[in-house]
Amino acid sequence: MTPKSSRSAANNISLVLNTVLGNDRFDRGPVNVGELAIEYTRQISPNSHIEHVVAEDLPGCEGALVPGETQPRRWAIMYDRKQNAGRRAYTVAHELGHFVLHRNLVDDDPEFDGGFYCTKEAVEHGIGRDIEKEANEFAANLLMPLDDFRRFVPSDSLAGLTRLGEAAERYGVSLTAATLRWLEYTTTRAMVVASVDGFALWAKSSEAAFKSGRFLRTKSELFELPAASFAARKAYGNESLEGVRQKAGIWFPEPVVEMCMRTDKYDFELTLLHFEGKAPAFQAEDEFEDSYTQFFKIGAPG
Numbered sequence: 425m426t427p428k429s430s431r432s433a434a435n436n437i438s439l440v441l442n443t444v445l446g447n448d449r450f451d452r453g454p455v456n457v458g459e460l461a462i463e464y465t466r467q468i469s470p471n472s473h474i475e476h477v478v479a480e481d482l483p484g485c486e487g488a489l490v491p492g493e494t495q496p497r498r499w500a501i502m503y504d505r506k507q508n509a510g511r512r513a514y515t516v517a518h519e520l521g522h523f524v525l526h527r528n529l530v531d532d533d534p535e536f537d538g539g540f541y542c543t544k545e546a547v548e549h550g551i552g553r554d555i556e557k558e559a560n561e562f563a564a565n566l567l568m569p570l571d572d573f574r575r576f577v578p579s580d581s582l583a584g585l586t587r588l589g590e591a592a593e594r595y596g597v598s599l600t601a602a603t604l605r606w607l608e609y610t611t612t613r614a615m616v617v618a619s620v621d622g623f624a625l626w627a628k629s630s631e632a633a634f635k636s637g638r639f640l641r642t643k644s645e646l647f648e649l650p651a652a653s654f655a656a657r658k659a660y661g662n663e664s665l666e667g668v669r670q671k672a673g674i675w676f677p678e679p680v681v682e683m684c685m686r687t688d689k690y691d692f693e694l695t696l697l698h699f700e701g702k703a704p705a706f707q708a709e710d711e712f713e714d715s716y717t718q719f720f721k722i723g724a725p726g
């Protein structure tokens with residue numbers, strides 16, 4: 425099997441789905457990724473396809489792609505049963521990515537004898553080995569194709585949490601996943617910060633925000649959100665969804681519009697920052713890849 429780009433592998437499937445279901449397919453609902461995993465792998469690998477997509481107790485793991493003992497090999501995708509529908513779709517798409525891109529490793533590399541077991545960090549952010557990043561990109565591209573997302577939220581428009589919540593519903597993913605996907609292509613300056621009790625778990629900037637110096641870099645220290653922020657004040661409601669303008673000096677040396685909501689399980693806060701106007705001059709270091717910052721590991725499910 426030749427190595428494939430995760431993006432083109434997912435885009436090829438999207439093109440088939442567009443042909444079969446129409447370019448407006450997301451108006452009728454998100455990708456049914458469990459069904460797709462079985463149907464699609466039957467077509468590309470009739471003798472060794474995915475046979476089951478099942479809920480399991482997977483302590484410490486979000487999902488797994490596991491080969492069976494029999495030959496020819498049949499496969500199963502497992503997802504942790506505690507996940508809600510949005511996270512489940514992302515997990516199943518991630519494991520389908522491992523099947524499409526990496527299943528040969530099970531025969532070629534003794535480390536993968538038992539299959540692929542993926543942590544929450546790997547599924548949500550592609551953290552870990554390169555294959556985790558690839559499976560993560562595959563999942564984002566499959567569930568949230570950019571052509572459709574750009575029609576839903578144009579590249580040059582600032583999306584609030586309400587609109588991003590509508591996108592999450594359209595693609596059947598979590599608000600976090602939809603927000604991270606939007607940050608990948610928007611040309612506006614925006615940033616998202618996930619926090620627990622006012623301390624940052626991770627943060628990510630759009631490219632334009634990053635290049636204007638608007639990112640949180642602290643990699644090993646705790647970052648405490650400003651005392652005036654919604655997350656620090658635990659003030660969630662209509663006002664935090666609509667957003668307030670925070671003056672210069674609160675978050676950054678320029679004003680920002682801040683929005684915040686707690687996630688559906690109330691286990692972390694998602695803060696969205698919109699920067700206004702033209703970017704201030706900044707000597708950008710060319711390390712946009714690093715615009716995702718993880719602060720510290722905490723046992724918070726999310």
Ligand SMILES: [Zn+2]
Pocket residue numbers: 518522540541542543546547555556559
């Ligand atoms: Zn994985």
